Amino acid sequence: MRMSWPCVTCPNRKLGFCGALLKSSEETQSEQQPNWQHYRSARPGEQIIVRNQAAEDVFVLCDGWAFRFFQLSNGRRQILNFLLPGDLFSTATVFEERPNFSAQALTEARLSGFSRSEVQARCVADLRMIRALAKLSVAEIYMADELVIALGQRSAEERVAYLFLHLMQRIAARSVIREQRYHLPLRQQHIADAVGLTPVHVSRVIGHFRDQGIIELSSGVLQVFNLEKLRRIGSLD
Amino acid sequence: MRMSWPCVTCPNRKLGFCGALLKSSEETQSEQQPNWQHYRSARPGEQIIVRNQAAEDVFVLCDGWAFRFFQLSNGRRQILNFLLPGDLFSTATVFEERPNFSAQALTEARLSGFSRSEVQARCVADLRMIRALAKLSVAEIYMADELVIALGQRSAEERVAYLFLHLMQRIAARSVIREQRYHLPLRQQHIADAVGLTPVHVSRVIGHFRDQGIIELSSGVLQVFNLEKLRRIGSLD
DNA sequence: CGGCAGTTTGATGTTACTCAATTTAAGTGG
DNA sequence: CCACTTAAATTGAGTAACATCAAACTGCCG
Numbered sequence: 001m002r003m004s005w006p007c008v009t010c011p012n013r014k015l016g017f018c019g020a021l022l023k024s025s026e027e028t029q030s031e032q033q034p035n036w037q038h039y040r041s042a043r044p045g046e047q048i049i050v051r052n053q054a055a056e057d058v059f060v061l062c063d064g065w066a067f068r069f070f071q072l073s074n075g076r077r078q079i080l081n082f083l084l085p086g087d088l089f090s091t092a093t094v095f096e097e098r099p100n101f102s103a104q105a106l107t108e109a110r111l112s113g114f115s116r117s118e119v120q121a122r123c124v125a126d127l128r129m130i131r132a133l134a135k136l137s138v139a140e141i142y143m144a145d146e147l148v149i150a151l152g153q154r155s156a157e158e159r160v161a162y163l164f165l166h167l168m169q170r171i172a173a174r175s176v177i178r179e180q181r182y183h184l185p186l187r188q189q190h191i192a193d194a195v196g197l198t199p200v201h202v203s204r205v206i207g208h209f210r211d212q213g214i215i216e217l218s219s220g221v222l223q224v225f226n227l228e229k230l231r232r233i234g235s236l237d
Numbered sequence: 238m239r240m241s242w243p244c245v246t247c248p249n250r251k252l253g254f255c256g257a258l259l260k261s262s263e264e265t266q267s268e269q270q271p272n273w274q275h276y277r278s279a280r281p282g283e284q285i286i287v288r289n290q291a292a293e294d295v296f297v298l299c300d301g302w303a304f305r306f307f308q309l310s311n312g313r314r315q316i317l318n319f320l321l322p323g324d325l326f327s328t329a330t331v332f333e334e335r336p337n338f339s340a341q342a343l344t345e346a347r348l349s350g351f352s353r354s355e356v357q358a359r360c361v362a363d364l365r366m367i368r369a370l371a372k373l374s375v376a377e378i379y380m381a382d383e384l385v386i387a388l389g390q391r392s393a394e395e396r397v398a399y400l401f402l403h404l405m406q407r408i409a410a411r412s413v414i415r416e417q418r419y420h421l422p423l424r425q426q427h428i429a430d431a432v433g434l435t436p437v438h439v440s441r442v443i444g445h446f447r448d449q450g451i452i453e454l455s456s457g458v459l460q461v462f463n464l465e466k467l468r469r470i471g472s473l474d
Numbered sequence: 475c476g477g478c479a480g481t482t483t484g485a486t487g488t489t490a491c492t493c494a495a496t497t498t499a500a501g502t503g504g
Numbered sequence: 505c506c507a508c509t510t511a512a513a514t515t516g517a518g519t520a521a522c523a524t525c526a527a528a529c530t531g532c533c534g
Contacts, residue, residue, distance in 0.1 A: 152433030196389030
């Protein structure tokens, strides 16, 4: 059971950071679980990374959803991004011990933790690791820039549509989508915290989309009826 | 004249990416201008990087101010960040040929352009380059995350105060500040585009700060009279 | 059946935007 | 040095977008 975990939980290893790491390990290590990697699971809502708190490990999400966020002193929080299976919890964690953000599980989740020092050592030894990290880091910067654009320049409807399109694209990159139905285990509170609106207003926006026959979102499933329209509203340029 | 340029224009080479690059070149190259590096100047408002347009070079700002931005089809633009002397125009440009953003000079500016392929080659050869890039990339991600937080969760006054504090900190990191006076060559339009407000509202916010005796901003100089208060308004947590 | 978390709806308030006019500052040519 | 021009900043009035508060509704689970 445990031996087969990596393959079962990360069927799309080639997509993520996990891929480069494990590939680099296959050559130097046996089939056995190396001691610098370990698995862990998290319950919905469980805190995985606490801001400013030093952590030994670098985490990759194997299964389920999670998100990175920043907790403000006034009780609000900004969700920085959502993490899907295969995602590294920010490339910054590879280089910095104390993260500048927090992270928690959204659903039941499984994580893979890698010892940071070992990951760094592998970066030095294996150029492919560096390449993979560089790619991830570029993607992370672009994602953040896009969110800045959405938050700075777009209306409520546009932001929500943007978030849906963004998530749809990422989900579609790792699984086959049938009939434009996407599994989105988000409360409206999460959407609100991600796009800088109140849950009440998010509800109105989604209601409006529903009335227009653009989408339907209920019980964790987003169904898109009019992708064209959603794109016209939510795409950034 | 030309020989002494690098030192004159990048007095704080150790701070930036320029430092690692040139250091790595000192060992392998003579004192002469290497052919994979060249200088260039830009007039205020001149476009330096055009989104989606392939560029051979990676740019470092030597002197003056510039900014990265994204132009929306509705005429609006989001300024992603301001660039100060020593700054690399996004670490993403090192790895990707086609940038996902544009950039233009804010003031009279001098740039240093490095051939991307050469920079990449040096990354492979010299570990210090990688380390420098990793550090920059982490800083860039954190900067973007902070802006997301400011745009998503903070009021107009808080955002403007945040921008000032952020720029003050970066300016102070590269020059001695006397009596809390900072040279900020920004129009209110730039501030507006950076924090997602209209220029009119930015004017009101700054006017309000002025009335309260917190700051004074005119003819390109920001003077801070009450740093404590500015921090209470603008700091993120 | 009751309780609870999440969503929806309505009424009202606040923030920031828009439009337009006015003032200030910075050049420019006589 | 002073009128003239132009860009930027300020100010005011009216409006739109989103927040807030509170109540009602829904689905789910014990």
